Amino acid sequence: MKYFNTSRFRKGLFMAVTITVFGVALNAQALLTIDRSMDIAVENSPEMQQTELSLVRSQERLNAQMARLKSQFSITLDPFEYEKTNRFDSQTSEWFLNESASSGGTFAINQRILPTDGQLTLVNRFSYDYSYTESQFATDPVNQTFNNRLYLQFTQPIFTYNRTRMETETLELEYEASLIRYLLIRLALERNVAQEFYSVYSNQMSLEIAHEDLKNNEESYEIIKNKVEGGLLALEELYQAEVNLATSYSGVFNAELNLANSLDQFKVLIGLPLDTTLMIAAEIVADTIPVNQELAISHALENRMELREREIDLENANFDLIVAKSTNEFAGSVTASFGVQGNDEQFSKLFETPTNTPAIGLTLNIPLFDWGERKSEIKAAEASLQSTRISYEVERTDIVMNIRLVVRSMKNLENQIEIQRKTVKNAELAYDINLERYRNGDLTSLDLGIYQNQLSESKMALTNAIINYKIELLNLKIQTLYDFEKQVPIIPEELKTYEDENK
Numbered sequence: 146m147k148y149f150n151t152s153r154f155r156k157g158l159f160m161a162v163t164i165t166v167f168g169v170a171l172n173a174q175a176l177l178t179i180d181r182s183m184d185i186a187v188e189n190s191p192e193m194q195q196t197e198l199s200l201v202r203s204q205e206r207l208n209a210q211m212a213r214l215k216s217q218f219s220i221t222l223d224p225f226e227y228e229k230t231n232r233f234d235s236q237t238s239e240w241f242l243n244e245s246a247s248s249g250g251t252f253a254i255n256q257r258i259l260p261t262d263g264q265l266t267l268v269n270r271f272s273y274d275y276s277y278t279e280s281q282f283a284t285d286p287v288n289q290t291f292n293n294r295l296y297l298q299f300t301q302p303i304f305t306y307n308r309t310r311m312e313t314e315t316l317e318l319e320y321e322a323s324l325i326r327y328l329l330i331r332l333a334l335e336r337n338v339a340q341e342f343y344s345v346y347s348n349q350m351s352l353e354i355a356h357e358d359l360k361n362n363e364e365s366y367e368i369i370k371n372k373v374e375g376g377l378l379a380l381e382e383l384y385q386a387e388v389n390l391a392t393s394y395s396g397v398f399n400a401e402l403n404l405a406n407s408l409d410q411f412k413v414l415i416g417l418p419l420d421t422t423l424m425i426a427a428e429i430v431a432d433t434i435p436v437n438q439e440l441a442i443s444h445a446l447e448n449r450m451e452l453r454e455r456e457i458d459l460e461n462a463n464f465d466l467i468v469a470k471s472t473n474e475f476a477g478s479v480t481a482s483f484g485v486q487g488n489d490e491q492f493s494k495l496f497e498t499p500t501n502t503p504a505i506g507l508t509l510n511i512p513l514f515d516w517g518e519r520k521s522e523i524k525a526a527e528a529s530l531q532s533t534r535i536s537y538e539v540e541r542t543d544i545v546m547n548i549r550l551v552v553r554s555m556k557n558l559e560n561q562i563e564i565q566r567k568t569v570k571n572a573e574l575a576y577d578i579n580l581e582r583y584r585n586g587d588l589t590s591l592d593l594g595i596y597q598n599q600l601s602e603s604k605m606a607l608t609n610a611i612i613n614y615k616i617e618l619l620n621l622k623i624q625t626l627y628d629f630e631k632q633v634p635i636i637p638e639e640l641k642t643y644e645d646e647n648k
Contacts, residue, residue: 177425177426178426187331188416192330196327199323200324203319203324206320207319210313214309218252218253219255220252220253221250221253223250223272225247225248229242230243243278245276246275247273247275249270249292250270250271250272251269252268253266259307263301263302264301266297266298267296268294268298271293272291272292272293273289274290275289276288290490292486293488293495295486296483296486296502298480298481298482301478304477311464325450325451329454336620341407343612343615344407344410345423348404350605351403352400352404354601354605355393355397355399355400356397358597361393366386366387366389370386372586382589385591392594433555433562434629436621436629441621444626444627445625445627446544449544449625450626459530462529465530466523466527469522469526470519472523474519475509475512478508479508480507481504481505486502551624552621555618555621565607568607576600579592618630
């Protein structure tokens with residue numbers, strides 16, 4: 146007779162089983178480990194796809210801003226403009242014909258200055274103007290002129306905040322927040338995939354145990370049947386054995402049903418068609434891992450992405466406060482330029498006698514009365530900032546509390562695993578002893594069924610305790626971003642690359 150072997154949990158259990166429920170034909174087979182399942186889930190998850198698109202959008206908006214900070218070259222062309230009008234001369238009380246035509250273009254280089262929020266512009270404007278008039282007072286009816294103006298201009302806002310820098314930093318924070326949201330959703334998906342994967346494994350083990358129980362009851366039934374036929378046992382013992390056997394068949398059917406349902410849920414989660422036939426490779430190692438609670442908490446507070454999210458919210462709230470303080474602010478700008486200008490009827494003489502064109506200007510915006518608008522905007526921004534600070538502290542407290550909860554749960558599960566190991570061993574011994582008593586006629590089939598149920602339940606309890614421990618261990622890794630099995634931090638590669646680029 147085959148019994149449950151507890152040593153396979155100590156050494157590690159590798160199971161690769163073809164899951165064929167209710168005689169479904171093998172169509173498209175898939176051998177899945179938990180890592181491969183995660184890859185499939187990431188590829189097929191609509192939430193992951195939407196979050197990735199949001200990340201791409203934030204990245205491209207940041208790229209666009211970085212491009213705007215570089216020198217911008219532009220050419221504006223006015224190829225041709227012609228106008229013909231009749232005008233009235235009030236001195237002679239006569240109408241006269243006037244024609245004009247022009248053509249020109251402007252070349253400009255614009256450079257935004259990030260440290261000061263200033264703007265440096267180099268402009269060259271070239272144009273050709275032609276006019277013809279029939280006015281009696283015109284010295285020359287035909288006039289044509291070539292014009293060129295080249296100047297360098299600098300504009301600097303004063304008494305206000307650096308809008309260019311804030312805009313850039315806001316987009317950088319938006320991209321980092323999108324990256325963190327993507328990684329958090331990926332970690333949450335990893336937890337869900339692990340739970341469903343181990344649920345399939347648990348139901349498969351339950352089915353295996355149900356088959357073992359059925360085999361034991363079939364052997365018991367044959368023993369009782371032979372004894373009843375030989376007149377050694379009463380007929381009611383055979384009736385009870387039939388009830389036990391039917392119960393075992395029902396247990397197998399229920400286990401198959403639970404396995405089929407968990408498989409469907411697992412396929413939906415990772416995005417596989419429901420008619421896909423799976424082959425699951427699961428490795429369950431019962432060895433427990435020592436966990437330093439202080440290390441877990443300190444590493445989580447240093448690296449948890451949710452805290453960085455709250456920090457980003459704080460920085461954005463500070464930006465909002467700066468913007469609120471700029472409502473109806475006293476501000477201004479200084480503009481200075483220097484250039485040369487040439488005008489002549491002949492293009493060849495255009496640059497012979499250029500004229501210097503220096504210019505400087507000061508503009509001030511002085512608000513007089515805003516009916517309390519600025520004061521209210523500032524109070525609203527300060528309230529939002531304070532609320533964000535409270536959220537940060539709450540998030541920090543929740544992280545510490547959850548890690549302490551997980552560590553306690555793991556210690557409890559360690560004890561449960563050890564207890565269940567001993568329970569399974571004792572249940573096996575008890576079943577062996579009572580099976581021998583049953584064969585000798587010293588025990589009824591009803592009593593033997595009790596020991597059989599105890600053995601089956603203890604096997605399943607051990608399996609579930611190990612699975613729960615594995616899930617809690619994964620949960621601790623997600624909570625702390627630290628792998629206690631390998632004793633190494635697990636900063637996501639995308640976040641690590643981003644931090645390296647922004648050092």
